[in-house]
Amino acid sequence: xxxxxxxxxxxxxxxxxxxxxxxxxxxxxxxxxxxxxxxxxxxxxxxxxxxxxxxxxxxxxxxxxxxxxxxxxxxxxxxxxxxxxxxxxxxxxxxxxxxxxxxxxxxxxxxxxxxxxxxxxxxxxxxxxxxxxxxxxxxxxxxxxxxxxxxxxxxxxxxxxxxxxxxxxxxxxxxxxxxxxxxxxxxxxxxxxxxxxxxxxxxxxxxxxxxxxxxxxxxxxxxxxxxxxxxxxxxxxxxxxxxxxxxxxxxxxxx
Amino acid sequence: xxxxxxxxxxxxxxxxxxxxxxxxxxxxxxxxxxxxxxxxxxxxxxxxxxxxxxxxxxxxxxxxxxxxxxxxxxxxxxxxxxxxxxxxxxxxxxxxxxxxxxxxxxxxxxxxxxxxxxxxxxxxxxxxxxxxxxxxxxxxxxxxxxxxxxxxxxxxxxxxxxxxxxxxxxxxxxxxxxxxxxxxxxxxxxxxxxxxxxxxxxxxxxxxxxxxxxxxxxxxxxxxxxxxxxxxxxxxxxxxxxxxxxxxxxxxxxxxxxxxxxxxxxxxxxxxxxxxxxxxxxxxxxxxxxxxxxxxxxxxxxxxxxxxxxxxxxxxxxxxxxxxxxxxxxxxxxxxxxxxxxxxxxxxxxxxxxxxxxxxxxxxxxxxxxxxxxxxxxxxxxxxxxxxxxxxxxxxxxxxxxxxxxxxxxxxxxxxxxxxxxxxxxxxxxxxxxxxxxxxxxxxxxxxxxxxxxxxxxxxxxxxxxxxxxxxxxxxxxxxxxxxxxxxxxxxxxxxxxxxxxxxxxxxxxxxxxxxxxxxxxxxxxxxxxxxxxxxxxxxxxxxxxxxxxxxxxxxxxxxxxxxxxxxxxxxxxxxxxxxx
Amino acid sequence: xxxxxxxxxxxxxxxxxxxxxxxxxxxxxxxxxxxxxxxxxxxxxxxxxxxxxxxxxxxxxxxxxxxx
Ligand SMILES: [Fe+2]
Ligand SMILES: [Fe+2]
Ligand SMILES: [Fe+2]
Numbered sequence: 045x046x047x048x049x050x051x052x053x054x055x056x057x058x059x060x061x062x063x064x065x066x067x068x069x070x071x072x073x074x075x076x077x078x079x080x081x082x083x084x085x086x087x088x089x090x091x092x093x094x095x096x097x098x099x100x101x102x103x104x105x106x107x108x109x110x111x112x113x114x115x116x117x118x119x120x121x122x123x124x125x126x127x128x129x130x131x132x133x134x135x136x137x138x139x140x141x142x143x144x145x146x147x148x149x150x151x152x153x154x155x156x157x158x159x160x161x162x163x164x165x166x167x168x169x170x171x172x173x174x175x176x177x178x179x180x181x182x183x184x185x186x187x188x189x190x191x192x193x194x195x196x197x198x199x200x201x202x203x204x205x206x207x208x209x210x211x212x213x214x215x216x217x218x219x220x221x222x223x224x225x226x227x228x229x230x231x232x233x234x235x236x237x238x239x240x241x242x243x244x245x246x247x248x249x250x251x252x253x254x255x256x257x258x259x260x261x262x263x264x265x266x267x268x269x270x271x272x273x274x275x276x277x278x279x280x281x282x283x284x285x286x287x288x289x290x291x292x293x294x295x296x297x298x299x
Numbered sequence: 300x301x302x303x304x305x306x307x308x309x310x311x312x313x314x315x316x317x318x319x320x321x322x323x324x325x326x327x328x329x330x331x332x333x334x335x336x337x338x339x340x341x342x343x344x345x346x347x348x349x350x351x352x353x354x355x356x357x358x359x360x361x362x363x364x365x366x367x368x369x370x371x372x373x374x375x376x377x378x379x380x381x382x383x384x385x386x387x388x389x390x391x392x393x394x395x396x397x398x399x400x401x402x403x404x405x406x407x408x409x410x411x412x413x414x415x416x417x418x419x420x421x422x423x424x425x426x427x428x429x430x431x432x433x434x435x436x437x438x439x440x441x442x443x444x445x446x447x448x449x450x451x452x453x454x455x456x457x458x459x460x461x462x463x464x465x466x467x468x469x470x471x472x473x474x475x476x477x478x479x480x481x482x483x484x485x486x487x488x489x490x491x492x493x494x495x496x497x498x499x500x501x502x503x504x505x506x507x508x509x510x511x512x513x514x515x516x517x518x519x520x521x522x523x524x525x526x527x528x529x530x531x532x533x534x535x536x537x538x539x540x541x542x543x544x545x546x547x548x549x550x551x552x553x554x555x556x557x558x559x560x561x562x563x564x565x566x567x568x569x570x571x572x573x574x575x576x577x578x579x580x581x582x583x584x585x586x587x588x589x590x591x592x593x594x595x596x597x598x599x600x601x602x603x604x605x606x607x608x609x610x611x612x613x614x615x616x617x618x619x620x621x622x623x624x625x626x627x628x629x630x631x632x633x634x635x636x637x638x639x640x641x642x643x644x645x646x647x648x649x650x651x652x653x654x655x656x657x658x659x660x661x662x663x664x665x666x667x668x669x670x671x672x673x674x675x676x677x678x679x680x681x682x683x684x685x686x687x688x689x690x691x692x693x694x695x696x697x698x699x700x701x702x703x704x705x706x707x708x709x710x711x712x713x714x715x716x717x718x719x720x721x722x723x724x725x726x727x728x729x730x731x732x733x734x735x736x737x738x739x740x741x742x743x744x745x746x747x748x749x750x751x752x753x754x755x756x757x758x759x760x761x762x763x764x765x766x767x768x769x770x771x772x773x774x775x776x777x778x779x780x781x782x783x784x785x786x787x788x789x790x791x792x793x794x795x796x797x798x799x800x801x802x803x804x805x806x807x808x809x810x811x812x813x814x815x816x817x818x819x820x821x822x823x824x825x826x827x828x829x830x831x832x833x834x835x836x837x838x839x840x841x842x843x844x845x846x847x848x849x850x851x852x853x854x855x856x857x858x859x860x861x862x863x864x865x866x867x868x869x870x871x872x873x874x875x876x877x878x879x880x
Numbered sequence: 881x882x883x884x885x886x887x888x889x890x891x892x893x894x895x896x897x898x899x900x901x902x903x904x905x906x907x908x909x910x911x912x913x914x915x916x917x918x919x920x921x922x923x924x925x926x927x928x929x930x931x932x933x934x935x936x937x938x939x940x941x942x943x944x945x946x947x948x
Pocket of ligand 1: 110197
């Protein structure tokens with residue numbers, strides 16, 4: 045069982061270099077980081093609340109406080125950059141919000157994964173975060189304030205990697221080595237799966253939009269004409285429609 | 300054996316779940332209090348599971364799971380309005396058709412899959428019916444006129460009802476695209492605030508302005524004979540677009556929109572201009588609501604009015620309705636937004652589908668998550684957070700803190716139902732300190748400096764300090780109406796008095812919240828006034844805190860002085876230091 | 881206290897419910913004021929079912945799109 049930390053690959057470094065130089069990018073990227081850090085902060089707070097192992101609670105708590113602080117730092121930096129480079133703040137004003145209002149609703153990450161997998165997740169995820177921040181810190185030649193911020197954050201990330209690795213190593217040493225390494229692999233597989241699903245969803249949405257566009261352009265004209273002729277957008281108070289269905293039947297139907 | 304009904308609202312605005320036991324609310328919460336995503340609209344998976352846990356039952360014990368609207372009729376409305384808007388509705392069509400065809404159309408499947416309901420348990424109310432039920436069945440009135448006003452539900456945007464022993468009878472309605480709620484939201488967006496969240500700011504801004512633009516606003520929204528209204532759809536875009544709510548013609552009428560996030564001083568220059576627009580919108584909204592109330596009064600001949608729907612959260616308009624309108628009594632559902640639809644859907648099913656007689660639903664401010672004292676102590680111990688155990692003297696200690704000019708977090712009992720903090724999850728301070736508004740605004744809540752805070756006052760002392768129109772006492776308990784700070788006390792309580800002398804007061808009765816009531820009295824014994832500044836316990840952009848760990852992280856994140864977590868007082872300095880630093 | 885965790889409906893039941901929803905949708909337009917919309921609704925329904933089907937097999941969906 046190896047617990048070697050990941051190093052950033054050349055592709056990630058190269059892409060980051062290009063992306064960072066796009067105009068307005070630093071501010072929006074910082075705002076994005078603010079979102080992700082806020083999300084991990086909440087995940088960690090939930091883990092802190094839910095873990096059955098009291099000795100893990102303070103670690104998760106400190107970790108959460110770090111992430112929430114990072115989120116604020118990123119948000120403030122994003123705002124400062126946006127003002128400095130006089131770009132609109134429309135996005136930035138909202139960076140306190142999480143936007144992923146899905147349809148499904150979801151369980152806490154901790155509940156979904158369980159303690160062991162959650163630790164493996166933290167360890168892998170934090171490494172990725174640290175690597176990414178490391179790259180960005182190296183890109184900040186003209187922006188000492190951001191560079192300093194990234195450096196401070198990276199230091200915290202080291203702590204997150206260290207405690208999760210220590211905990212995994214401890215569990216491995218207690219005779220759970222195979223369970224730990226299985227957990228690490230499960231998280232890697234989960235990440236791959238999620239990437240694939242995102243890809244699948246992207247293609248699906250694009251295809252669906254294409255079909256919808258075809259329907260709209262080719263098929264919808266006659267209906268639109270009828271609608272324009274027959275639908276009156278009548279204002280004012282109109283009598284409420286009388287629904288004859290008995291309440292019990294009415295309740296069962298979606299119309 | 301007890302009978303259970305679970306109400307669910309989701310997939311549009313704030314989602315929520317409410318559980319009734321024999322018609323009485325046992326548990327109610329928005330999903331955001333669990334997911335920590337402000338105004339989360341996803342299916343309330345966690346809120347509904349928690350509701351069941353709270354009652355100690357499983358989904359199989361629930362007689363009906365009631366969704367708060369009719370999804371297919373909503374789909375019809377969206378489809379038809381996109382057809383009438385052809386050919387400029389392509390982007391909107393792509394977006395909405397996609398989410399509907401992949402997700403929203405299949406809400407029945409999702410309710411079964413995500414919440415664990417059986418298809419045979421599912422019921423579907425209607426959007427405005429749910430709002431109306433949440434207002435009428437929670438009100439103290441046996442018979443009442445009911446007015447529901449919001450952005451839009453299925454087709455209706457405003458509905459007039461009569462509620463009596465036979466249930467709710469629909470009288471008339473205004474239909475999409477004509478909408479008071481969407482009009483107000485369009486101005487919210489124009490004034491640079493977030494739609495569905497910044498409407499309060501428009502209302503606060505209005506107090507600084509003069510209604511110089513009423514004629515222009517009335518071009519966008521006209522009153523028509525019979526008490527109704529209509530929009531001139533040339534000025535608006537909400538029927539054609541999913542991202543824009545007003546049109547180019549609107550901008551020609553009112554000038555350039557305000558850039559979000561830019562500084563706003565409503566007393567001068569551009570800020571004043573925007574304040575004047577806000578004031579004009581507010582006036583027109585009030586006029587339209589008054590006309591609707593007149594019509595409703597004429598149609599029903601009743602003297603009590605119940606309200607719900609997002610527009611009923613406009614506390615300034617609510618006072619105007621009570622003061623200048625035809626009704627002597629007013630009840631406003633505190634969760635008037637779509638979260639409240641979960642409550643109304645369940646109540647409608649209980650009373651009108653299952654045919655059960657009316658009961659007092661037992662609506663109290665605290666219907667959400669609770670943390671027993673012992674669990675809080677254990678948690679703090681495990682987190683290595685030092686604390687003072689103040690189980691026996693928390694009220695005295697907190698009152699000392701407040702009187703000494705400290706800002707404290709008050710985390711006691713169950714989390715609130717509805718958007719306001721009502722003394723269970725509140726940030727409290729002494730309103731008589733001149734610097735207090737600035738301090739709480741800038742360092743703690745990061746809010747716009749032009750918005751004042753709300754006062755909590757004991758019911759006994761409310762009349763001494765505030766002037767609420769007759770019939771407004773009930774709504775003031777839920778902060779659904781404003782009053783005036785009495786002339787002689789305005790100067791002494793600057794942090795809670797708005798520029799126009801009004802205050803969004805919270806009237807606290809001993810029977811409803813004994814501990815909070817005692818605290819305010821104890822503060823009164825020290826400062827001479829039984830009034831505290833009360834704002835919701837959260838940071839900007841976060842939902843109200845619901846668990847102790849959120850409270851602690853909030854304490855760490857801002858310059859609050861201490862938090863009263865159940866029986867424990869945690870001061871800022873007693874938190875452990877973060878990770879590497 | 882019994883187990884509050886959801887028991888997801890089976891595949892067959894899931895499809896059945898979707899068809900039920902479509903039935904209601906068609907009834908809404910068929911009996912309502914807008915029978916002329918039926919063909920369009922039918923078309924969108926079919927697309928909706930296809931999308932729901934693809935969602936159910938989301939892991940292999942990218943391989944199916946080229947076939948459609
Ligand atoms: Fe971080
Ligand atoms: Fe981290
Ligand atoms: Fe609504």
